[in-house]
Amino acid sequence: MEQLNKKLNKIMVVGKNYEMPFSKGILARSLTAIGMKPTQSYKLASEIESILKKEGITSILMDDLRTRVYYHLLTKNYDTIAEKYLLWRNILKKHPIIILIGGASGVGTSTIAFELASRLGIPSVMGTDSIREVIRRSISKDLVPVLYNSSYDAWKSLRLPVENFGCDKHIIGFERHIEPVLIGIEGIIDRSLTEGSSIIIEGTHIVPGIMSEKYSLMPNIITIVLTLSSEEMHKQRFSARAKVSARPMERYIDNFKIIRKINDYIVENAKYQNTPVIENISISDSVNNVLEIISDRFESIENMDNE
Numbered sequence: 001m002e003q004l005n006k007k008l009n010k011i012m013v014v015g016k017n018y019e020m021p022f023s024k025g026i027l028a029r030s031l032t033a034i035g036m037k038p039t040q041s042y043k044l045a046s047e048i049e050s051i052l053k054k055e056g057i058t059s060i061l062m063d064d065l066r067t068r069v070y071y072h073l074l075t076k077n078y079d080t081i082a083e084k085y086l087l088w089r090n091i092l093k094k095h096p097i098i099i100l101i102g103g104a105s106g107v108g109t110s111t112i113a114f115e116l117a118s119r120l121g122i123p124s125v126m127g128t129d130s131i132r133e134v135i136r137r138s139i140s141k142d143l144v145p146v147l148y149n150s151s152y153d154a155w156k157s158l159r160l161p162v163e164n165f166g167c168d169k170h171i172i173g174f175e176r177h178i179e180p181v182l183i184g185i186e187g188i189i190d191r192s193l194t195e196g197s198s199i200i201i202e203g204t205h206i207v208p209g210i211m212s213e214k215y216s217l218m219p220n221i222i223t224i225v226l227t228l229s230s231e232e233m234h235k236q237r238f239s240a241r242a243k244v245s246a247r248p249m250e251r252y253i254d255n256f257k258i259i260r261k262i263n264d265y266i267v268e269n270a271k272y273q274n275t276p277v278i279e280n281i282s283i284s285d286s287v288n289n290v291l292e293i294i295s296d297r298f299e300s301i302e303n304m305d306n307e
């Protein structure tokens with residue numbers, strides 16, 4: 001095998017449970033995640049690859065690769081980045097990180113989730129609309145009709161006449177709609193914690209304060225809410241999405257007032273729960289904001305070891 005790797009000029013990176021070919025892209029993204037400019041990250045990753053090849057290495061342990069990256073950063077005078085790199089790698093290695101990204105339809109939860117996953121090397125991203133689809137298969141429409149609507153038109157399936165609801169019927173519909181989905185979300189979180197694997201769960205069904213309280217006490221479960229204060233910008237996101245997916249914008253524009261109400265409701269809950277709220281105007285600013293929030297949690301995540 002080693003001979004073959006040499007012939008193919010391939011370097012295998014060996015982790016605890018898996019091995020994969022060395023990728024400059026993956027290494028560069030992990031450096032970008034801690035604040036290095038993409039061009040510098042890629043240059044550094046290329047330098048490390050050249051050194052490994054020059055030394056005739058065909059297989060390297062993940063831990064050894066980390067150490068090499070750390071020292072290479074030091075030799076290039078990236079001292080702060082080197083320390084940050086070590087800290088991030090140690091945290092991600094020792095603890096599963098569960099990132100929950102909530103926000104009304106169209107504010108950008110899936111976009112930010114995928115971007116974050118790529119930067120952090122988190123292998124799983126799960127949309128709450130997919131979780132909802134699974135739950136739909138196990139709960140009949142007759143039993144929970146609101147589950148079969150979208151978040152913004154669930155109110156149409158409320159059984160009692162709408163005037164019987166003291167509160168806002170759209171919000172009651174939304175709350176009833178997300179409730180069964182929470183069972184699935186919590187199941188996935190529990191499974192990830194038991195397996196020790198990191199995951200990002202995103203979608204409109206993530207509402208601060210509505211999930212079981214035990215999760216808010218775990219520092220490695222990080223909830224973030226995205227919003228757009230500008231209604232105009234929010235509307236434009238639906239048309240942008242319609243251009244690249246099979247989701248027509250009309251449905252969302254027709255229900256826009258209710259979607260905005262859901263946005264305000266999620267943001268209000270977030271503020272009440274001290275959950276960070278990010279204005280998702282620029283993708284890179286939003287991602288950097290989330291990365292900062294995660295690194296602010298490092299100390300408490302590390303302390304989990306001592307409890």
Ligand SMILES: Nc1ncnc2c1ncn2[C@@H]1O[C@H](COP(=O)(O)OP(=O)(O)O)[C@@H](O)[C@H]1O
Pocket residue numbers: 103104105106107108109110111112237238240241242280281282283284286
């Ligand atoms: N920060 C951003 N800047 C510009 N466009 C964005 C940004 N975030 C998301 N988008 C775009 O907006 C649309 C809706 O985003 P999406 O992630 O599908 O929303 P959600 O998952 O919250 O419904 C997509 O076309 C996406 O590419």
Ligand SMILES: O=C(O)[C@@H](COP(=O)(O)O)OP(=O)(O)O
Pocket residue numbers: 104105106109110129149150151152203204
């Ligand atoms: O229920 C909802 O608000 C959206 C959630 O999906 P995102 O827009 O958040 O991806 O799903 P829909 O039923 O419109 O397919």
